[in-house]
Amino acid sequence: MTVLKPDEKLIAFEKDVKAGPLAINDAFDLYFVETQTGHYKLIVFMRVQFFFEEGNGGKWQAQEKNQFINQWKSSIKSMWGGRLLKTLKKSKKRISIEFRFETQIDGFMFDHWEITVEKVKSFARSYVNPRTGNVKLDSLDLKLTRKHANHSQKGADHEFGHMLGLKDEYLDDNPHNKDYRSIMNSGATILPRHNAPYMKWLNNTLKEQGIQ
Numbered sequence: 072m073t074v075l076k077p078d079e080k081l082i083a084f085e086k087d088v089k090a091g092p093l094a095i096n097d098a099f100d101l102y103f104v105e106t107q108t109g110h111y112k113l114i115v116f117m118r119v120q121f122f123f124e125e126g127n128g129g130k131w132q133a134q135e136k137n138q139f140i141n142q143w144k145s146s147i148k149s150m151w152g153g154r155l156l157k158t159l160k161k162s163k164k165r166i167s168i169e170f171r172f173e174t175q176i177d178g179f180m181f182d183h184w185e186i187t188v189e190k191v192k193s194f195a196r197s198y199v200n201p202r203t204g205n206v207k208l209d210s211l212d213l214k215l216t217r218k219h220a221n222h223s224q225k226g227a228d229h230e231f232g233h234m235l236g237l238k239d240e241y242l243d244d245n246p247h248n249k250d251y252r253s254i255m256n257s258g259a260t261i262l263p264r265h266n267a268p269y270m271k272w273l274n275n276t277l278k279e280q281g282i283q
């Protein structure tokens with residue numbers, strides 16, 4: 072699969088980005104490109120292998136599997152992508168972020184992540200294991216669900232934060248545990264701190280390339 076579009080000029084890439092505190096699993100690839108408009112894009116690319124598991128919601132139909140993957144992709148792309156990361160001081164050029172995926176059901180794949188989705192009637196426990204590269208979701212994780220007073224989120228959008236290497240912020244020992252709007256807490260807002268998994272690489276790349 073070609074990650075880049077024909078009008079995107081590759082400036083730098085990194086294919087060994089780790090996620091999570093243990094930093095073991097190769098979590099995603101990064102591409103820094105210049106677009107036709109003269110502005111820049113950071114592309115986060117993930118190869119994801121899906122497995123579908125029967126649960127108390129019954130069996131998956133082939134069409135339902137594809138529908139889940141398509142909705143998962145569009146949810147992540149609209150929630151996590153399309154954001155401005157920074158405007159360069161000197162040139163005033165903008166750097167935005169985009170997420171791209173290569174997905175497959177079953178079979179064999181040199182993937183970054185394996186996601187198993189259980190078909191359920193009520194929510195099951197979802198989690199991300201950054202050590203093994205395994206993710207567990209359920210068929211309701213694409214549904215907007217109230218998590219705290221006025222804050223709702225889709226489980227899949229939150230779990231994706233873990234796939235980037237971010238930690239839960241609702242835990243007692245987290246300094247952001249009262250910031251309920253946050254995607255890593257109970258809400259659906261992506262905040263500047265959530266860009267940490269790729270900003271260091273991006274800033275180093277800008278420095279190395281003399282892009283200001």
Ligand SMILES: [Zn+2]
Binds near residue numbers: 238239
């Ligand atoms: Zn979590």
